[in-house]
Amino acid sequence: xxxxxxxxxxxxxxxxxxxxxxxxxxxxxxxxxxxxxxxxxxxxxxxxxxxxxxxxxxxxxxxxxxxxxxxxxxxxxxxxxxxxxxxxxxxxxxxxxxxxxxxxxxxxxxxxxxxxxxxxxxxxxxxxxxxxxxxxxxxxxxxxxxxxxxxxxxxxxxxxxxxxxxxxxxxxxxxxxxxxxxxxxxxxxxxxxxxxxxxxxxxxxxxxxxxxxxxxxxxxxxxxxxxxxxxxxxxxxxxxxxxxxxxxxxxxxxxxxxxxxxxxxxxxxxxxxxxxxxxxxxxxxxxxxxxxxxxxxxxxxxxxxxxxxxxxxxxxxxxxxxxxxxxxxxxxxxxxxxxxxxxxxxxxxxxxxxxxxxxxxxxxxxxxxxxxxxxxxxxxxxxxxxxxxxxxxxxxxxxxxxxxxxxxxxxxxxxxxxxxxxxxxxxxxxxxxxxxxxxxxxxxxxxxxxxxxxxxxxxxxxxxxxxxxxxxxxxxxxxxxxxxxxxxxxxxxxxxxxxxxxxxxxxxxxxxxxxxxxxxxxxxxxxxxxxxxxxxxxxxxxxxxxxxxxxxxxxxxxxxxxxxxxxxxxxxxxxxxxxxxxxxxxxxxxxxxxxxxxxxxxxxxxxxxxxxxxxxxxxxxxxxxxxxxxxxxxxxxxxxxxxxxxxxxxxx
Ligand code: ATP
Ligand code: MG
Numbered sequence: 001x002x003x004x005x006x007x008x009x010x011x012x013x014x015x016x017x018x019x020x021x022x023x024x025x026x027x028x029x030x031x032x033x034x035x036x037x038x039x040x041x042x043x044x045x046x047x048x049x050x051x052x053x054x055x056x057x058x059x060x061x062x063x064x065x066x067x068x069x070x071x072x073x074x075x076x077x078x079x080x081x082x083x084x085x086x087x088x089x090x091x092x093x094x095x096x097x098x099x100x101x102x103x104x105x106x107x108x109x110x111x112x113x114x115x116x117x118x119x120x121x122x123x124x125x126x127x128x129x130x131x132x133x134x135x136x137x138x139x140x141x142x143x144x145x146x147x148x149x150x151x152x153x154x155x156x157x158x159x160x161x162x163x164x165x166x167x168x169x170x171x172x173x174x175x176x177x178x179x180x181x182x183x184x185x186x187x188x189x190x191x192x193x194x195x196x197x198x199x200x201x202x203x204x205x206x207x208x209x210x211x212x213x214x215x216x217x218x219x220x221x222x223x224x225x226x227x228x229x230x231x232x233x234x235x236x237x238x239x240x241x242x243x244x245x246x247x248x249x250x251x252x253x254x255x256x257x258x259x260x261x262x263x264x265x266x267x268x269x270x271x272x273x274x275x276x277x278x279x280x281x282x283x284x285x286x287x288x289x290x291x292x293x294x295x296x297x298x299x300x301x302x303x304x305x306x307x308x309x310x311x312x313x314x315x316x317x318x319x320x321x322x323x324x325x326x327x328x329x330x331x332x333x334x335x336x337x338x339x340x341x342x343x344x345x346x347x348x349x350x351x352x353x354x355x356x357x358x359x360x361x362x363x364x365x366x367x368x369x370x371x372x373x374x375x376x377x378x379x380x381x382x383x384x385x386x387x388x389x390x391x392x393x394x395x396x397x398x399x400x401x402x403x404x405x406x407x408x409x410x411x412x413x414x415x416x417x418x419x420x421x422x423x424x425x426x427x428x429x430x431x432x433x434x435x436x437x438x439x440x441x442x443x444x445x446x447x448x449x450x451x452x453x454x455x456x457x458x459x460x461x462x463x464x465x466x467x468x469x470x471x472x473x474x475x476x477x478x479x480x481x482x483x484x485x486x487x488x489x490x491x492x493x494x495x496x497x498x499x500x501x502x503x504x505x506x507x508x509x510x511x512x513x514x515x516x517x518x519x520x521x522x523x524x525x526x527x528x529x530x531x532x533x534x535x536x537x538x539x540x541x542x543x544x545x546x547x548x549x550x551x552x553x554x555x556x557x558x559x560x561x562x563x564x565x566x567x568x569x570x571x572x573x574x575x576x577x578x579x580x581x582x583x584x585x586x587x588x589x590x591x592x593x594x595x596x597x598x599x600x601x602x603x604x605x606x607x608x609x610x611x612x613x614x615x616x617x618x619x620x621x622x623x624x625x626x627x628x629x630x631x632x633x634x635x636x637x638x639x640x641x642x643x644x645x646x647x648x649x650x651x652x
Contacts, residue, residue, distance in 0.1 A: 007457055008468025008526055010510040011594040012442065012518065012538040014399045018406070019438040020415055024388070028301050028435020036436040039449035050450055051078075051478055055290050057297070058329070059093050060084045061259040064286075068476060074496045074503070075483060076476045078287035079262040086266060086289050087130075087163035088257035090328035091123040103333045106307070106356055107152050110199035110339030117152055119331070122159075125152075125248075127255040130160035132247040136223045138191055140165035140258060143268070145189040145221070146314075147171045147180055147207060149198020150338040153227050153244065154314045155324045157193045158267075162285075165258045167265040169280075172315025173198050173205065174613045174639075177213035184218035186280050187268050187485060192218075193244075195227040196234045201343045208234040215240075262286030268485045269317055271423045272614045277634050279494070280485035281317075281423045289329060291427030291479020295448065296326030299417050299431045300360050301389060309335035310362040310391075311349065316614050317423040318393055322362060326427075341367055346374040350382035361409070362391035362419075366551075366615035368401045373550035373573050376408055384409060389434055391417045395616055396519050398541040402441035420444040420519050422505065424495065426479030429453055430517050442541065443516045451477055455511045460499045468510045468520060468535065473503040508535055525619045527556040528563045532597055536619060539600070542593040543568060546586060548576040553609045553617045557602070557626040565601035567626040569609055569647070578605035602626070610643045622647075 025031050030039070043050040048067040064082035094100065100120040107115045117125065138144060144166045148154040154170070161168040169187045171180050184192065194211045197204035208226055212235065215221055226234065227244040236243070264285045270278035296302060300322075308327055312318035327334035335356055341349050349371075353361060371379065390410050392402070397418050406416055415434040421427060429451045430444040437445050447453040452474040455463050463469035473480075480503070484491040498504040508520040520526075520535030527534045536554040543552040551571040556564030570586065572578060583603040591599040610618045620633060625647050638644070 007463060007533065008508045008510070008520060009532040009534055010466060010468045010518070010520065010538065011534065011598055012399075012541060013594065014440060014442050016399075017438050017440055018415070020435050021413070024415060025435040028433070029298055030433040031435045033436050036433050036449065043450035044452070047450065047475065051290070054294050054450075055079060055286070057293055058084060058286070058290060059089050064262065070476055073476075073501065074492060075488070076287070076480055077263050078478045082262040082286055083259040084262065084286055084289070085163065085257035085260055086285055086325065087126060087159045089289060089293075090159060090325065091119060091126060092257060094119040094331045095123060097331070099331045102331070104328060105152050105155060105334055105336055107336045108338065108352060109151070110202075110343060115152060122156070124253050125156050126159040126163060128248045128251045128253050129156050130163040130255040131251040132225075133160055133166065133191065134164060134255075135247070135251060136191055136225075136242075138164065138166050140260070141265070142166045142191070143169055143187040143189040145169050145171055145180070145184050145187065145192040147173060147192060147194045147211060148227070148314070149173050149195055149205070149207065149229055150313060150336055151195065151198070151227065151229055152336065153195070155336070158314070158320075158324055162266060163255060163257050165260050165264060167267060169268040169270075170315050170320070171270070172313055172613055173207060174200075174315070175637075177210040179637075180210060180214035181217040183270055183280075184214060184221055188220040189218070190220060191223045191225065192221050193225045193227075195229040197230040197232045199230065199338060201340050204230045204232050206232070212237075260285050263482070267320065269320060269423055272316065272612045272616060272637055278637065279490070280487075281481045282483050282485045283426050283479070284482050287478030287480070288426050289325060291477065292321040292326035293329035295428040295431075296322060296332075297330050298433055298448065299419060299428050300362070300391065301434050302327070302330050302332050302360065304331075306332060306359045307335060307356055307386070308332050308360040308362075309337070309352070309356070309358045311337065311341075311367065312362075312364070312393075313614070317426070321427055341370065342374070345378075347378040347381060350379045350384060353384055353387065354382045357386035359386050360389045360391070361387055362393065364394040364615050365392055365397040365401055366394065366611065366617075368392065368397065368405050369544070369551040372401060372404050373571065375574060379408055384411065387411070387414050389417065390414045391419055393419045393421070394614065396521055396537040397442060398537070398544040399441035400541070400545040406441070415439060418442075418444045420517070424481040425473075425477070426481065429473070429477075430519070440516060443512070443518045445516050447517070453517065455509045455517065456499070460502060463511065465511060465513050468508055468533070470498075470523060471505045471507045471509040471517070471519065472499055473505065525555070527554070527566060529556070529566060529597065530562045534598055538594060539566060539568065539590060539598050542590045542598070543570060543586060545593060546589050548572055548582065549586070551609060553619055553622055554600075555619050555623045555626050557623075559601070566598065567602045567604070568600045569604050569606045569622055571606055571609060606647060608640070608643050608646075610647070611639045612637045613639050615639070
């Protein structure tokens with residue numbers, strides 16, 4: 001993952017611009033380009049004063065003596081000496097500011113069961129469970145693994161840990177027993193919180209059985225709390241396992257929020273593993289919460305009456321920052337959904353938006369491309385007029401997918417915020433301020449105020465407009481990761497060794513004439529074709545822009561002549577046949593869209609693509625298939641093992 005000597009050639013030519021509507025802008029938190037510029041200039045000239053002012057949006061038990069201590073770089077300390085509590089900020093303070101009876105979480109389970117928890121109710125449940133954890137011997141600094149379906153108790157468990165100063169490590173409920181054991185052992189968790197199972201496309205995923213297997217290999221774990229979600233049979237080990245409902249039965253509902261140091265470790269979260277072995281990213285209390293809350297307010301323009309829905313899983317950082325911590329810190333109503341977008345039918349998301357009158361909707365390009373593939377009839381059958389803002393995260397969004405999202409879901413009236421960030425950054429870094437930033441399909445637009453993201457060459461100098469380069473962040477920011485848990489050396493080597501003193505994101509990007517940033521995907525995925533370094537995302541976007549293509553993944557295959565040949569895996573929209581004529585047509589289409597240089601050498605049709613559990617295309621696995629070799633790579637975060645076998649068969 002190192003910055004190569006050569007820059008990246010950008011071939012994408014997207015020129016559409018969508019300025020904010022006047023009515024939207026005038027009511028927005030950041031209402032004009034002038035205000036956005038003022039914030040940016042202030043943050044640049046006096047970052048300490050800027051961040052100190054923003055930090056007033058949180059409740060602090062004790063003030064700081066220093067805003068940033070960077071003397072032990074790259075390990076930052078933010079709001080030095082201050083004390084606060086994340087659960088207090090997400091719950092207690094709303095009980096006295098008029099939100100006690102406001103819905104905090106609106107939840108819908110896959111089978112259609114629903115629950116609404118007001119701030120008062122959520123506060124009571126969190127307090128009770130926090131006391132239950134204390135009763136099990138969990139205290140400040142202990143690690144707790146959370147391996148749960150998407151039920152309110154997942155958020156309750158997170159907040160209960162935060163309340164008493166335990167550090168949580170949420171492991172996505174779709175991961176295997178081995179993945180759970182690895183993460184238990186890496187974090188040396190004392191307790192694991194799980195459920196008997198969770199629903200996924202009508203079936204029960206046996207979470208407790210996975211935990212039983214994981215605990216055979218997790219010597220640090222002393223207790224296991226089990227929520228009864230599905231009434232499915234489980235084995236309870238006496239002395240170790242305890243039902244959630246029993247644990248809270250005798251627990252007191254009064255549990256004062258522990259005053260914690262601003263740098264107290266809030267959570268460890270393992271990255272999605274798109275590029276290799278997951279890293280245990282460590283986030284702390286004050287800076288992280290400020291990043292999550294401030295960006296949630298600015299980027300989603302959150303207002304008191306919004307019904308906000310982020311479709312991520314709490315197992316990912318998006319679920320941490322934008323289902324739980326950001327929205328609750330802002331006193332918003334956050335929707336939580338347990339199931340899949342196509343169960344029982346392909347309109348489940350649209351049904352939920354209509355039912356709860358969702359006004360702000362945040363999802364991923366992988367989902368958007370699936371919706372496009374399934375057809376417009378599904379969203380068109382629902383009233384989506386409650387929506388006022390749409391968001392995207394996780395991968396670069398192809399301009400055509402952006403346009404579809406804008407027109408079919410947003411009815412042409414909703415600004416789209418394409419948000420670039422990483423598990424490591426804790427919060428959104430590059431995104432439109434929807435009342436101030438004109439959007440361009442496929443661009444995350446500009447760094448948020450206070451975020452010094454830049455596109456640089458190998459030497460660290462800013463690249464000229466429209467040239468590709470490496471995305472870096474020059475100054476520390478409050479929600480930045482503090483280290484890789486237990487591995488300071490890997491932290492330094494991974495993020496801080498390419499450019500001394502500068503954070504290396506491992507993503508490639510281009511900056512256009514207006515200073516907009518176009519993230520081109522991972523540096524590792526860049527193709528090297530006849531001496532040009534091309535972004536896979538740009539070739540994919542050209543393919544997706546063909547009316548018959550739903551999704552594509554582009555990788556390089558070693559080629560004697562060109563260095564790398566361009567190999568494209570293509571998924572077609574429903575109703576189109578995979579023919580040789582279409583292959584030729586797609587090759588010609590790409591050449592016409594972005595130039596002969598990017599003309600694909602191979603097109604392979606495929607029903608599905610290998611993705612991580614969080615829905616990101618795993619190009620590293622496709623590279624092996626394209627090259628016709630067996631893979632020896634880490635596949636523990638792969639979503640569907642069958643896909644690889646299928647792709648290999650197609651090959652033969
Ligand atoms: P690993 O680091 O283990 O390989 P990962 O990078 O997929 O996994 P995450 O932290 O979940 O883990 O994802 C962050 C990455 O996702 C970014 O570095 C970028 O490549 C991509 N990404 C996220 N949002 C966007 C976006 N809006 N536009 C372009 N790329 C994005
Ligand atoms: Mg990453």
